[in-house]
Amino acid sequence: MKITYTRSEKTAKNIITFLFKTPQNLKYLPGQFIEINLPHSNPDKLGTKRWFTLSSSPTEDLISITTKFSVPCSTFKNTLLKLEPNQEINISDPMGDFVLPKDTTIPLVFVAGGIGVTPYRSMIKSLLDSKIPRDITLLYAAKDSAELAFLDIFSTYGTKIIKLIAQPLSAKTIIDLTSPNHSHRIYISGPEPVVQSIVEQFKQTSISEDQLVTDYFSGYSKI
Numbered sequence: 001m002k003i004t005y006t007r008s009e010k011t012a013k014n015i016i017t018f019l020f021k022t023p024q025n026l027k028y029l030p031g032q033f034i035e036i037n038l039p040h041s042n043p044d045k046l047g048t049k050r051w052f053t054l055s056s057s058p059t060e061d062l063i064s065i066t067t068k069f070s071v072p073c074s075t076f077k078n079t080l081l082k083l084e085p086n087q088e089i090n091i092s093d094p095m096g097d098f099v100l101p102k103d104t105t106i107p108l109v110f111v112a113g114g115i116g117v118t119p120y121r122s123m124i125k126s127l128l129d130s131k132i133p134r135d136i137t138l139l140y141a142a143k144d145s146a147e148l149a150f151l152d153i154f155s156t157y158g159t160k161i162i163k164l165i166a167q168p169l170s171a172k173t174i175i176d177l178t179s180p181n182h183s184h185r186i187y188i189s190g191p192e193p194v195v196q197s198i199v200e201q202f203k204q205t206s207i208s209e210d211q212l213v214t215d216y217f218s219g220y221s222k223i
């Protein structure tokens with residue numbers, strides 16, 4: 001389907017949100033992602049398609065993606081930066097099962113490795129707009145506090161926020177800082193190698209695999 005670019009806004013240091021008009025037939029759950037196809041001349045070897053979580057909530061008028069810019073950046077991201085208002089781009093249907101459990105009594109730990117915060121923005125904004133209370137602790141790791149995004153929405157909702165700046169994120173850190181018990185569901189989202197390593201480390205702990213829900217962001221090697 002096609003979506004129409006509206007505008008972008010700076011969300012935090014090196015992080016930009018791109019907003020688009022929501023097509024009538026687009027339905028999604030907070031936490032799901034889309035594939036964007038952005039044809040451009042002379043693409044680098046990474047090509048013209050990327051997956052992005054929708055950082056918007058279905059309760060909002062516009063849909064958005066939020067991404068990080070590094071130097072150098074891919075030809076894909078350079079093309080994203082050059083989008084003009086009213087320009088149409090192609091996306092897939094939203095997909096993915098990194099979504100909230102239906103049972104609102106389950107206490108949640110959200111672990112964000114850097115830009116892995118995007119699905120939590122969608123989930124928490126949706127809970128905030130729908131006035132649904134849930135017990136959520138967000139452990140948010142970033143290499144620089146200026147790169148922390150969406151803190152206003154998280155605190156307005158009443159999320160317990162624990163910031164981890166320029167420190168390693170591990171299963172031990174998650175357990176030490178959030179004290180999960182067997183009723184908790186632990187969501188982990190971030191660069192693929194970081195999430196993979198944390199999931200491996202959890203195997204050596206009393207937290208069971210069933211308690212973990214993971215979102216692997218390919219294309220980034222570190223937070």
Ligand SMILES: Cc1cc2nc3c(=O)[nH]c(=O)nc-3n(C[C@H](O)[C@H](O)[C@H](O)COP(=O)(O)OP(=O)(O)OC[C@H]3O[C@@H](n4cnc5c(N)ncnc54)[C@H](O)[C@@H]3O)c2cc1C
Nearest residue numbers: 050051052053066067068070071072073074118217218219
């Ligand atoms: C399910 C899923 C959901 C996702 N959701 C999101 C999301 O919400 N937000 C998000 O940002 N990403 C998300 N991703 C990852 C996204 O698809 C991209 O892979 C990621 O943003 C990296 O983008 P890029 O490949 O354009 O590289 P860039 O971000 O441009 O670069 C990545 C790294 O490679 C380096 N690099 C890039 N080009 C060069 C070059 N020519 N020479 C040397 N080094 C270079 C950069 O300096 C940087 O360190 C998601 C992935 C999946 C699978």
